[in-house]
Amino acid sequence: MAKIGVFYGSTSGHTAKAAQTISELLGANHEVTIVNMEDISSIDDLLEYDNLALGSSTWGQGDLQNDWRDPYAEMDEADFSGKTVALFGAGDSDKHGEHFASALGVLYDKIVQRGAKVVGEVNAEDYRFKSSLALRGGKFVGLAIDEINEPDKTKTRIEAWVKAIDGAFA
Ligand SMILES: Cc1cc2nc3c(=O)[nH]c(=O)nc-3n(C[C@H](O)[C@H](O)[C@H](O)COP(=O)(O)O)c2cc1C
Numbered sequence: 229m230a231k232i233g234v235f236y237g238s239t240s241g242h243t244a245k246a247a248q249t250i251s252e253l254l255g256a257n258h259e260v261t262i263v264n265m266e267d268i269s270s271i272d273d274l275l276e277y278d279n280l281a282l283g284s285s286t287w288g289q290g291d292l293q294n295d296w297r298d299p300y301a302e303m304d305e306a307d308f309s310g311k312t313v314a315l316f317g318a319g320d321s322d323k324h325g326e327h328f329a330s331a332l333g334v335l336y337d338k339i340v341q342r343g344a345k346v347v348g349e350v351n352a353e354d355y356r357f358k359s360s361l362a363l364r365g366g367k368f369v370g371l372a373i374d375e376i377n378e379p380d381k382t383k384t385r386i387e388a389w390v391k392a393i394d395g396a397f398a
Contacts, residue, residue: 229257229258229259230258230259230278230279230397230398231258231259231261231277231278231279232254232258232259232260232261232277232279232280232281232397233260233261233263233273233274233276233277233279233280233281234247234250234251234254234260234261234262234263234280234281234283235263235264235265235268235273235274235280235281235282235283236262236263236264236265236282236283236284236316237264237265237266237283237284237285237292237293237294237295237296238264238283238285238293238318239285239287239293239294240285242285242318242373242375243283243284243285243293243316243317243318243373244264245375246283246316246317246318246371246373246382246386247262247281247283247316248262249383249386250281250283250316250386250389250390253386253387253390253394254281254390254394254397257394258279258394258397261277264295265284265293265295265296265299266295268299270299270302271299271302271303271305271306274299274306275306275307275308277311278310278311278312279311279312279313279397279398280311280312280313280314280344281313281314281315281316281393282313282314282315282316282335282339283315283316283317284296284317284331284332284334284335285317285318285319285331286317286318286319286320286324286327286328286329286330286331286332287331289324289326289327290327290330290331290333290334290360290361291330291331291334292331292334292335293317293331296331296335300334300335300338303338303339303342304338304342306342307342307343308339308342308343308344309342309343309344310343311339311343311344311345312344312345312347312396312397312398313339313344313345313346313347314346314347314348314370314371314389314393314396315332315335315336315346315348315362315369315370315371316332316348316370316371316372316373316389317329317331317332317370317371317372317373318372318373318374318375319331319372319373319374320374320376320377321355321356321357321372321374321377321378322356322357322376322377323376325356325357325358325359326357326358326359327359327360327361328355328357328358328359328360328362328372328374329357329360329362329368329372329374330360330361330362331362332361332362332368332369332370332372333360333361333362333363333364333369334361336362336364336369336370346369346370347393347396348370348371348389348392348393348396349364349367349368349369349370350367350368350370350371350372350385350389351366351367351368352366352367352368354381354385355368355372355374360372371385371386371389373385373386
């Protein structure tokens, strides 16, 4: 059983709902704490955990959700070495298909640069979109969900993803 922090930023509730489901599923085998990014004091709140699931929806043109803005800047001074991190977040693959779920890629680049090991990549073949900053070698760096166009796929996607990452947390 690992101690996992699930931290999410969500404006209209989609990533929040996913975070809830992810926490419940991970909670079967691990001790999970779920935190809304609007409630953290600083990046130090995240650094208390060696295992993290970080969620952000994508806004603007491929930007992080608003509550990630200050913590993201603080990451430049943070040490994520030794940490196992999984990434997830909501996007809109149709209307915003040129930047679909790009926030995952923004977080990925930063935490990898700061030493984290990222788990939970997802095959992109199940999605239809134009481009995304979250792609590495044809795969998403984490779990993208689309509650606008494909809400019926969310539950299956989350369940498969949690199953894949569950054993990576120790
Ligand atoms: C102004 C605006 C900009 C957006 N930009 C993007 C984007 O660049 N990429 C994307 O995948 N989704 C984009 N979206 C869609 C949101 O990410 C989507 O609605 C998501 O479900 C919101 O999740 P949340 O409720 O967790 O914040 C945008 C939505 C709005 C209204």
